[in-house]
Amino acid sequence: MKRFMDRHPLIARWIDRPHRSGKVLFGRYEIIEELGMGSYGIAYKGRDCATGRVVVIKQARRTKGEDGRRLLQREADVLAHLRHPQIPARYDTFIEGGQPHLVMDYIDGETVEDRIFHLGVMYTEQAAFRLLLDVLDVVRDIHAFGIVHRDLRIPNIVWRNGTVFVIDFGLACRIGERVDFRDDDPLEKRLRREPHPRSDFYALGHFALFLLYSAYEPISEDEKSWEEELNLSPKAQTILRKMLQLDPPYDHIDSLIADVEQLLAKDGPAQAEAL
Structure with missing residues (x-):
């Protein structure tokens, strides 16, 4: 199943159902735009409606199943453990639509x-x-x-x-x-x-x-x-x-x-x- 989804990204995207701009998650985080879809998660630029802070919101992909949820939790644990000024800070985690989400610092810079x-x-x-x-x-x-x-x-x-x-x-x-x-x-x-x-x-x-x-x-x-x-x-x-x-x-x-x-x-x- 996973290899099938890897070969058919459009079908995978339809099943993953990315959030649309303007949607508010967890009663607090507004989606501004999608930043990209990775191997197990979908990242968005968002706004914390409680603080006005711009954040990154990452959603585990449905097509990755338990692996996606596990990897998102591992990323959340890593960020909480590191707490470094040159690494995104972890702000929050929550469940929306049955899928875990991670909220972290948005680093606006240049590559x-x-x-x-x-x-x-x-x-x-x-x-x-x-x-x-x-x-x-x-x-x-x-x-x-x-x-x-x-x-x-x-x-x-x-x-x-x-x-x-x-x-x-x-x-x-x-x-x-x-x-x-x-x-x-x-x-x-x-x-x-x-x-x-x-x-x-x-x-x-x-x-x-x-x-x-x-x-x-x-x-x-x-x-x-x-x-x-x-x-x-x-x-x-x-x-x-x-x-x-x-x-x-x-x-x-x-x-x-x-x-x-x-x-x-x-x-x-x-x-x-x-x-």
Whole structure:
């Protein structure tokens, strides 16, 4: 049944019945707009009618059954446990229409995708790794609580007034928690979803490459590896290869941060700005 729904998203959406704009849930939370539908939940921008505060409301998808309800509760528990200023705060949970809902802080910011494609920002090696270090400072605190995020993609890392925020803990879990993979799951998914800090480093390795490619101008149509296309220092290549698990990977975030700080200290702050 789950695989059928995965192959027929329109049918799944009809069964999930997302809330419409203007609807008030739990006698308190007004739906402003749908933000997106994820693997197990539907997220909305909403308003807390009691406080006037703009919030995110996440609803478990009906088509995900007990798995969806369990994962929403796990996300609520993770947010309640973390309580970090650069992570969305959990405000409330409630049941509406038989489905659990989670209310959390709405982080209105910009992603690096916004900066690159809308503002034309290009990231030098130093600028890319300085932004990476900002993210790692938050992720270190997440790992210190025994949590691994497992979904550190571009949309889930935002900046607001110069401060980085990590959002969407829908796939977060305890380090070492049992996670089931299907036999046909690709290696990429397994590397990103492993319940170990390595999965966050792997995702952030791709995040760093996205930043670095913003300043890349191809000189031929030949397909090459990122190591051939990007003009990176040996230290930067070493860090990325370990993050991407092409070489023996980092097992702890402190080692990764130490290497990034060493890279940044080598050339100094003068070269740390984006172009």
